[in-house]
C-alpha cells in the first residue's frame with residue numbers, strides 16, 4: 001500500500017514536470033471528437049423517444065460502468081501497441097478472428113460519416129435560413145418534413161457538408177479546425193446554458209423537465225437499454241476504433257483514468273444541456289404531444305426553431321446556435337473521416353490522396369442514399385426503416401456491440417487484464433482496477449450479448465421493444 005502511494009507521489013511529481021499542454025491537448029482532442037451531433041441532435045431525440053428520465057438513468061449507469069471500462073481498454077490498447085485498431089488487433093495474432101476484430105472497429109466510422117454528413121447538411125441549411133432571417137417560417141409545422149422530402153435540396157446541403165469535410169482532409173488544415181473548435185466549445189456551453197434556461201422557464205415546460213430528469217419505470221422497455229447503449233458508444237466515440245488511434249498518439253504521462261473521467265463528464269454535460277434545451281420545449285410548444293416526442297432524428301430541427309421564434313433576438317440566437325453545432329459536427333465528422341482515411345493508408349497501402357478520394361466516394365454514395373431516403377427514395381425501406389435510420393441502426397445497434405465484444409475478448413482472453421492494468425499503471429495508480437476487471441469480465445460481455453440478441457430479435461419481429 002505504502003509502496004504504491006510512494007510510486008504514485010513520484011509519478012505525480014514527474015507528471016507535473018512534463019508538458020501540461022500535451023495532456024490537456026489530448027483531453028481536448030478526444031472531447032472535440034466526442035462532442036458532436038451525438039450530444040446535441042441524437043441524445044435528446046433518443047431520450048424523448050425512449051422514456052425520458054429512465055433513459056437518462058440507464059445511460060448514466062452504462063456510461064459510468066461499461067463505457068468507462070471500454071474507453072480505458074481502447075486507449076490503453078492503442079498506447080500499448082502504438083497502432084490503430086486493425087494493427088492493434090494484428091499485433092496480438094494473425095488469425096481471422098484478430099483481423100475481423102480490427103476491421104469491424106475500423107469499418108464503423110466509414111459507415112457513420114456518410115449519414116453524419118447528411119445531418120451536418122441539415123444544420124448548414126438551417127444556419128443559412130437563419131442568416132436569411134427566415135426565423136418564423138423555420139418554426140412552422142411541417143417545414144422540416146417538407147425540406148427533407150425535397151430530395152434535391154437535402155442532397156445539395158449534404159454535398160456541401162461532405163465537401164467541407166473532404167476539403168479539410170485534403171488541405172491538411174485539420175489542426176486549424178481543431179483550434180477553432182476549442183474556442184467554440186466554451187461558447188457552445190454558454191449558449192446551451194442560456195437556451196436551456198430559456199426553454200425550461202416557458203409555460204408548460206416543467207412537465208418536460210420532469211419527463212427528462214425523473215425516471216419513470218412505466219416508460220422502461222428493452223429498447224431503452226439498447227438505445228442507451230448505442231448512444232453511449234456513439235457519443236463517447238467508443239467501439240469504432242477512434243480511441244485506439246488516439247491512444248496510439250499519447251505518451252506514458254497521460255493519466256488514462258483521469259482523462260477518461262474528464263471526457264465523460266464533459267460529453268455528458270453537453271448532452272444533458274441539449275436535452276434540457278429540447279425536451280422541455282416539446283412540452284411548452286407542442287403540449288408534450290406524443291408524436292413530437294417520437295419524432296426521432298427530426299426532433300432538434302422541429303423544436304429548436306420554435307424556441308428561437310418565440311424569443312427576442314431569435315434570429316441571432318439561431319445563427320449562433322447552428323454555427324456552433326455546425327463546428328461541433330465538423331470536428332467530429334473530420335475525425336471520423338480521418339480514421340477511415342488512415343485505415344486505407346495503413347492497411348491498403350494507398351496514398352493519402354487516393355485514400356481521401358476513396359473515403360469521399362463512400363461518403364457520397366451512402367450519404368446520397370441517406371439524404372434521398374426521405375424524398376425520391378422514400379419507397380426504400382430496409383428492415384422497416386428509412387435508409388438513414390437503417391445505417392444508424394446497423395452501426396449502433398449491431399456492429400458496435402460486436403466491435404465492443406471483440407475488444408472485451410481481446411483484453412480478457414488474449415492480452416490479459418493484468419497486462420492491460422499495467423499499461424494504465426505506467427502513468428498513475430489504477431484506482432478503479434477491481435471494478436474495471438469486473439466490468440470487463442462479466443458485465444460487458446453480458447450486456448453486449450443481451451443487446452445484440454435483442455436488436456436482432458427486434459428486427460426479425462420476434463420481440464417488440
Ligand code: PHE
Nearest residue numbers: 034036037038039235237332
Ligand atoms: N461522438 C461523436 C458525436 O457525438 C461522433 C463521433 C464518433 C465522432 C466517432 C468522431 C468519432 O457526435
